[in-house]
Amino acid sequence: xxxxxxxxxxxxxxxxxxxxxxxxxxxxxxxxxxxxxxxxxxxxxxxxxxxxxxxxxxxxxxxxxxxxxxxxxxxxxxxxxxxxxxxxxxxxxxxxxxxxxxxxxxxxxxxxxxxxxxxxxxxxxxxxxxxxxxxxxxxxxxxxxxxxxxxxxxxxxxxxxxxxxxxxxxxxxxxxxxxxxxxxxxxxxxxxxxxxxxxxxxxxxxxxxxxxxxxxxxxxxxxxxxxxxxxxxxxxxxxxxxxxxxxxxxxxxxxxxxxxxxxxxxxxxxxxxxxxxxxxxxxxxxxxxxxxxxxxxxxxxxxxxxxxxxxxxxxxxxxxxxxxxxxxxxxxxxxxxxxxxxxxxxxxxxxxxxxxxxxxxxxxxxxxxxxxxxxxxxxxxxxxxxxxxxxxxxxxxxxxxxxxxxx
Amino acid sequence: xxxxxxxxxxxxxxxxxxxxxxxxxxxxxxxxxxxxxxxxxxxxxxxxxxxxxxxxxxxxxxxxxxxxxxxxxxxxxxxxxxxxxxxxxxxxxxxxxxxxxxxxxxxxxxxxxxxxxxxxxxxxxxxxxxxxxxxxxxxxxxxxxxxxxxxxxxxxxxxxxxxxxxxxxxxxxxxxxxxxxxxxxxxxxxxxxxxxxxxxxxxxxxxxxxxxxxxxxxxxxxxxxxxxxxxxxxxxxxxxxxxxxxxxxxxxxxxxxxxxxxxxxxxxxxxxxxxxxxxxxxxxxxxxxxxxxxxxxxxxxxxxxxxxxxxxxxxxxxxxxxxxxxxxxxxxxxxxxxxxxxxxxxxxxxxxxxxxxxxxxxxxxxxxxxxxxxxxxxxxxxxxxxxxxxxxxxxxxxxxxxxxxxx
Numbered sequence: 136x137x138x139x140x141x142x143x144x145x146x147x148x149x150x151x152x153x154x155x156x157x158x159x160x161x162x163x164x165x166x167x168x169x170x171x172x173x174x175x176x177x178x179x180x181x182x183x184x185x186x187x188x189x190x191x192x193x194x195x196x197x198x199x200x201x202x203x204x205x206x207x208x209x210x211x212x213x214x215x216x217x218x219x220x221x222x223x224x225x226x227x228x229x230x231x232x233x234x235x236x237x238x239x240x241x242x243x244x245x246x247x248x249x250x251x252x253x254x255x256x257x258x259x260x261x262x263x264x265x266x267x268x269x270x271x272x273x274x275x276x277x278x279x280x281x282x283x284x285x286x287x288x289x290x291x292x293x294x295x296x297x298x299x300x301x302x303x304x305x306x307x308x309x310x311x312x313x314x315x316x317x318x319x320x321x322x323x324x325x326x327x328x329x330x331x332x333x334x335x336x337x338x339x340x341x342x343x344x345x346x347x348x349x350x351x352x353x354x355x356x357x358x359x360x361x362x363x364x365x366x367x368x369x370x371x372x373x374x375x376x377x378x379x380x381x382x383x384x385x386x387x388x389x390x391x392x393x394x395x396x397x398x399x400x401x402x403x404x405x406x407x408x409x410x411x412x413x414x415x416x417x418x419x420x421x422x423x424x425x426x427x428x429x430x431x432x433x434x435x436x437x438x439x440x441x442x443x444x445x446x447x448x449x450x451x452x453x454x455x456x457x458x459x460x461x462x463x464x465x466x467x468x469x470x471x472x473x474x475x476x477x478x479x480x481x482x483x484x485x486x487x488x489x490x491x492x493x494x495x496x497x498x499x500x501x502x503x504x505x506x507x508x509x510x511x512x513x514x515x516x517x518x519x520x521x522x523x524x525x526x527x528x529x530x531x532x533x534x535x536x537x538x539x540x541x542x
Numbered sequence: 543x544x545x546x547x548x549x550x551x552x553x554x555x556x557x558x559x560x561x562x563x564x565x566x567x568x569x570x571x572x573x574x575x576x577x578x579x580x581x582x583x584x585x586x587x588x589x590x591x592x593x594x595x596x597x598x599x600x601x602x603x604x605x606x607x608x609x610x611x612x613x614x615x616x617x618x619x620x621x622x623x624x625x626x627x628x629x630x631x632x633x634x635x636x637x638x639x640x641x642x643x644x645x646x647x648x649x650x651x652x653x654x655x656x657x658x659x660x661x662x663x664x665x666x667x668x669x670x671x672x673x674x675x676x677x678x679x680x681x682x683x684x685x686x687x688x689x690x691x692x693x694x695x696x697x698x699x700x701x702x703x704x705x706x707x708x709x710x711x712x713x714x715x716x717x718x719x720x721x722x723x724x725x726x727x728x729x730x731x732x733x734x735x736x737x738x739x740x741x742x743x744x745x746x747x748x749x750x751x752x753x754x755x756x757x758x759x760x761x762x763x764x765x766x767x768x769x770x771x772x773x774x775x776x777x778x779x780x781x782x783x784x785x786x787x788x789x790x791x792x793x794x795x796x797x798x799x800x801x802x803x804x805x806x807x808x809x810x811x812x813x814x815x816x817x818x819x820x821x822x823x824x825x826x827x828x829x830x831x832x833x834x835x836x837x838x839x840x841x842x843x844x845x846x847x848x849x850x851x852x853x854x855x856x857x858x859x860x861x862x863x864x865x866x867x868x869x870x871x872x873x874x875x876x877x878x879x880x881x882x883x884x885x886x887x888x889x890x891x892x893x894x895x896x897x898x899x900x901x902x903x904x905x906x907x908x909x910x911x912x913x914x915x916x917x918x919x920x921x922x923x924x925x926x927x928x929x930x931x932x933x934x935x936x937x938x939x940x941x942x943x944x945x946x947x948x949x
Binding site (some may be wrong): 150183194204205219234252272275277278 | 557564594602611612613615619635636659683684686688
């Protein structure tokens with residue numbers, strides 16, 4: 136039996152918590168081989184980013200990766216030390232030592248392959264293997280550059296290792312009890328889900344549910360890794376992310392409400408309405424490795440149109456820098472930006488086969504007097520862009536309208 | 543022109559200081575190729591050690607190395623980022639990326655070789671190369687283990703790189719103005735020396751002068767690297783460590799007073815007085831990689847003797863653990879330990895050819911009512927073990943007796 140566990144930053148925020156995680160791992164290690172992936176302690180990553188930004192407004196990706204990777208290198212060594220204290224054989228590995236080879240693209244590097252040789256050797260030697268999450272290297276050499284997998288990358292590390300090692304279980308431990316019908320901090324009636332499909336989880340995560348990183352869920356779906364998300368220190372069963380099954384048919388077609396405040400809207404004003412213009416703008420953003428969402432192109436007037444889209448707040452400066460030359464080149468009239476926006480979404484695979492959800496969603500928001508700025512949809516999701524300060528009311532209204540408090 | 547500089551922890555303790563170091567480096571980089579070695583920020587290393595010890599009284603060497611190496615990895619990335627902000631091309635390298643290959647022995651690993659390939663490539667590409675001090679790896683592979691060179695290891699990194707790259711200058715920047723005739727915090731009349739020989743510096747460093755690490759000086763001597771020690775932010779010329787020259791003949795034969803409070807005395811009581819006993823004890827300590835100093839064996843009585851020696855405070859627990867089985871095996875009566883001790887030394891290559899220094903030293907201490915617990919000497923040094931709380935008085939008395947306030 137081989138188990139991959141991951142503990143998030145809040146679960147290893149202090150030496151006391153690391154010691155408590157060690158106790159849990161030691162207990163489990165009595166019956167299973169263990170690979171344990173850890174995030175950096177508490178707010179370490181944010182503190183390191185803040186130091187880098189004090190030194191340079193736009194720190195170089197390569198150097199930032201090298202800087203941030205220290206957080207997980209440190210926490211993984213500390214957990215190994217805590218396991219030794221309990222008499223458990225353990226060894227910590229950096230992403231590179233664990234054989235996680237990534238592409239060069241810094242900041243959000245994708246995993247190219249995992250060379251499991253050393254991992255397997257350390258497991259065979261009877262070690263609990265503690266792996267620094269969130270990081271990899273560019274090639275199998277000591278001079279290879281250190282890369283990071285982007286925010287939430289430790290989840291990706293855990294699922295990728297579970298897939299590569301064909302682990303029997305993949306368990307993501309965090310500071311929440313599982314996946315909820317809505318953020319319990321905004322909606323006290325939110326309910327924990329026992330299971331959720333990969334697709335639903337992807338939509339929830341993509342629209343702001345912070346419990347699990349999208350890339351990790353995608354990877355789980357791709358390799359058929361069932362992922363348990365649970366509270367590191369609770370005794371509740373958590374939520375299992377897996378393939379959709381028949382049971383899901385009889386459930387509430389809407390599974391949850393996601394919201395995302397980490398949104399900035401950019402509007403390119405007065406774009407000449409010619410074919411290929413949008414492609415040029417989004418090509419520049421893709422080149423800069425920026426995720427774009429809620430794209431809306433207005434009806435054209437006098438041969439010109441407005442094109443708006445959203446990016447994560449953290450990508451705002453980078454996005455601006457990436458498209459400014461394109462705007463000039465296109466002869467557009469300018470760029471408007473708005474940080475007072477947020478996304479609220481309803482998600483559920485049951486929506487695929489039944490109509491009427493959009494109507495119900497818009498009516499519920501309208502009844503609360505909440506104005507919809509733009510709308511995007513997928514097969515199993517409807518997302519509205521609204522004003523940021525109305526998010527809490529919107530989440531509660533939707534949770535009630537779709538009767539999510541009921542099992 | 544190729545310059546290797548090293549900035550200590552106090553010189554990079556905050557982002558403001560890192561920015562100031564970047565200014566200095568940028569200025570120098572206008573006229574020279576630069577390799578800049580950095581220590582961890584401020585007290586980072588101590589804080590990491592403290593966390594490890596909260597988790598386990600005797601943290602594993604391999605994991606501790608991996609933990610501590612993060613400090614320099616972070617500061618080197620931050621300095622590179624600060625250099626970019628000034629428009630200077632720069633790249634940071636870990637010890638491993640810089641090709642510093644060490645033996646496996648963790649905690650105080652010795653450098654086996656330096657593979658300068660990547661360093662030279664980065665220099666040729668016009669980069670200031672910022673190297674994480676204090677660390678290396680065990681082999682040229684991504685899964686190689688991370689090692690550290692022991693306290694003061696960043697000095698060693700700088701001198702080793704200067705030797706390997708045949709640099710034109712090696713400059714160690716710290717928070718003091720250079721090498722003094724005594725610690726100015728204890729003796730306000732202490733004078734900065736313009737030059738000091740490798741041998742004298744070795745004796746000073748070995749006996750507690752914290753300004754420069756012994757191994758770095760040895761390496762400098764071995765490869766003929768002249769080392770400048772100077773204040774990172776001062777405008778004073780510093781002290782040059784180099785081969786002894788003729789001028790030194792006419793100087794005060796005593797060059798300085800060193801003191802060391804970081805001393806614990808261990809006494810193995812009632813050791814059977816047979817040949818080979820001392821060897822057994824010190825073999826165990828050598829195996830555990832512990833430096834031993836001020837060894838004294840008492841006159842034997844009734845076939846038994848007492849054997850005492852000193853170790854650094856940090857090595858105390860390890861030393862105890864290493865020799866306890868030997869003590870049992872030898873049938874010795876027990877182990878006494880004393881942390882209320884310190885060493886005070888006079889150092890000077892002029893002492894080699896002239897007698898009378900021991901007499902003068904002991905008399906000066908006696909006149910102050912300071913009891914000498916044990917004595918050791920080298921050709922150019924005399925060290926007395928005294929009670930720790932008498933160190934300041936001892937340093938001042940000796941500084942005066944040997945007229946070190948005079949040029």
